[in-house]
Structures are given as C-alpha cells and as structure tokens.
Amino acid sequence: MSFLESFGGLALALLGASLAVGLSCVGSAKGTGIAGEAGTGLLSEDPSKSGKVMVLQLLPGTQGLYGMAVFFVALIRMGFMGNALAVSEAMSVQLGLQFFSACMPMAIGGLLSAIAQGRVAAGSINILAKKPDDWSKGMVLCITVEFYAILSLLASMLMIINLSVPL
Numbered sequence: 001m002s003f004l005e006s007f008g009g010l011a012l013a014l015l016g017a018s019l020a021v022g023l024s025c026v027g028s029a030k031g032t033g034i035a036g037e038a039g040t041g042l043l044s045e046d047p048s049k050s051g052k053v054m055v056l057q058l059l060p061g062t063q064g065l066y067g068m069a070v071f072f073v074a075l076i077r078m079g080f081m082g083n084a085l086a087v088s089e090a091m092s093v094q095l096g097l098q099f100f101s102a103c104m105p106m107a108i109g110g111l112l113s114a115i116a117q118g119r120v121a122a123g124s125i126n127i128l129a130k131k132p133d134d135w136s137k138g139m140v141l142c143i144t145v146e147f148y149a150i151l152s153l154l155a156s157m158l159m160i161i162n163l164s165v166p167l
Helices: 003-045 047-078 084-090 093-130 132-161
Strands: none
Touching: 003 047, 003 093, 047 093, 047 132, 093 132
C-alpha cells in the first residue's frame, strides 16, 4: 500500500479543514485591521464613539469564527474526537477530496468576505465620523457582506454533514 493510499485521504481532509479556518482567520485579521485603522483616526478626534467603532471593527472578525466552526465539525465528522488511528486507516483519497471540497466554500468565502467587510466597515466608520446619527446605515452595509460569509458557512456545513463517512 502506498503512502497516498494510506494517508493521502486524511491529508487532503485535514488540509481542507485547516484552510477553512486558516484562510478565514487571515481574512478576518486583514478585515479587522482595515476597520481598526479607520477607527483609530476617528477615536483620536472623538473617543466617545469607541463603542460604535468597536462594533464596526468586530464584524469582519466573524468569518474567523465561522471557519473555526467548519474546522471543528469537519474534525468531528472525520472521527478525530474519537480514535484518530482508525480514521487514518479508513479515510480513502476520494473521501479526503470530498472533505477538502466541502471546506473550500468557507475557506475562500471567509477570506474574501472578511476583507471586503473590513473595507465596508472602514467606510461605515467614515459615516460615523461625519454623520453620527446615520451610522446604522453603514452597519446595514456591513451586514450585507456578512450574509455572503453566512452562505459560505452554510454551504460548507451542509456538505460536511452530508458526507458518507464510514463508521
């Protein structure tokens, strides 16, 4: 039995789960950083708006949490919360590719939506600076981007949950 037959499926499955959390967290770090940079400018002028700035900065961070949820559900479905040795013996390359593919919507969607949401949040912070009473309009714009991160989460979760994993 070759290495690919022995561990290739497991390696592909773990790579997919790792990319789901890793890329989502990279996107969240970038998105919260973009919003944070915009927030520091406003807070240097008006520290009383720190609560609203914090809410807008935190929104791009949710994608990292979604990626972590996909990671844990994938590990549970792979059997890693039980006997990992049995998993490596039973994981075919085909099943590993299925896990990998199921994790990709969250990996790619989480990365790109978090960065986009960070940019929208930075613009929303500008709204907060110029028209404080209209800051909720910026929040709605941020939530619109969040919807696509949730769709990525849902797509990955539905695929992972419906994989035919041998017991």
